[in-house]
Amino acid sequence: MRAVIQRVSKACVRTTNYEASIKVGYLILLGIHVDDTETDYQYMLKKIINLRVFEDENQKMNLSLNQINGEILLISQFTLLGSVKKNNRPSFTESAKPLIAEQWYLRLYEDLNRIIPTKKGVFGADMSIELTNDGPVTIIIDTKE
Numbered sequence: 439m440r441a442v443i444q445r446v447s448k449a450c451v452r453t454t455n456y457e458a459s460i461k462v463g464y465l466i467l468l469g470i471h472v473d474d475t476e477t478d479y480q481y482m483l484k485k486i487i488n489l490r491v492f493e494d495e496n497q498k499m500n501l502s503l504n505q506i507n508g509e510i511l512l513i514s515q516f517t518l519l520g521s522v523k524k525n526n527r528p529s530f531t532e533s534a535k536p537l538i539a540e541q542w543y544l545r546l547y548e549d550l551n552r553i554i555p556t557k558k559g560v561f562g563a564d565m566s567i568e569l570t571n572d573g574p575v576t577i578i579i580d581t582k583e
Contacts, residue, residue, distance in 0.1 A: 439474050439482045439542070440518045440582070442467040445491050445575035449511045451559045452566045458557040463508035464489075465569050468546065469518030470539035471582060472532055478581035479542060483549055485579050486510075499575075503554050510550055513559040513567060514543045536562060 443464050450459035466486065471478070492501035492508070503510070516539060520528030533539070540561045550556040559565050 439471060439478050440469040440578070440580045441482060441486065442515075442518065443486070443489065443491075443577045443579065444569060445572045446511075447570045447572045449567070449569040451511060451513060451557075452568075453560050453563045456560050456563075458511065458559070460509035460511045460555075460557055462506065462572075463503060463510055463554075465511045465513070465567070467513050467515040467518060468543060469515055470534040470542045471519055472534045474534060474542060474581065479546070481581050482579060483546065486550065487553055489577065491575050491577060508554070510554055510556040511558070512543070512547050512550065512556055513565065514539065514561045 443466050446460070446463060446465050448459065448461050449465040450457065488502060490502050491499045492503070492506045494500040516530060516533040517528065519533040520530050521532060522528050534542070543561055547556055547558045
């Protein structure tokens with residue numbers, strides 16, 4: 439699994455028939471790898487929940503999302519696993535097939551939402567995403583590295 443986590447002051451996702459938005463929190467772009475396992479899943483879940491990138495009273499990145507009452511906007515993005523090592527056109531052979539990827543994505547959404555208010559995009563849809571990156575702070579978590 440690969441996640442690009444952006445600390446945001448606001449974020450919104452739209453499709454033709456759907457819209458979801460958050461205020462302070464994380465916009466997470468999530469790619470599911472063809473070889474992801476339960477171990478990868480648990481690692482990613484734990485890292486997202488415990489990540490401390492919000493400033494404390496001393497202006498140090500020391501607070502988690504729960505500590506600041508933040509939210510998550512979770513977006514599936516298979517292109518995060520695209521490779522351009524051999525060509526200029528990306529290869530997506532490392533991305534999980536849609537049926538498998540959607541299961542992992544929805545499970546992560548449900549598990550996160552039990553702990554942190556979480557909204558999601560529409561799996562497989564053409565989405566428009568707006569965000570205000572705060573900091574800017576962007577963290578990449580990859581369970582394969």
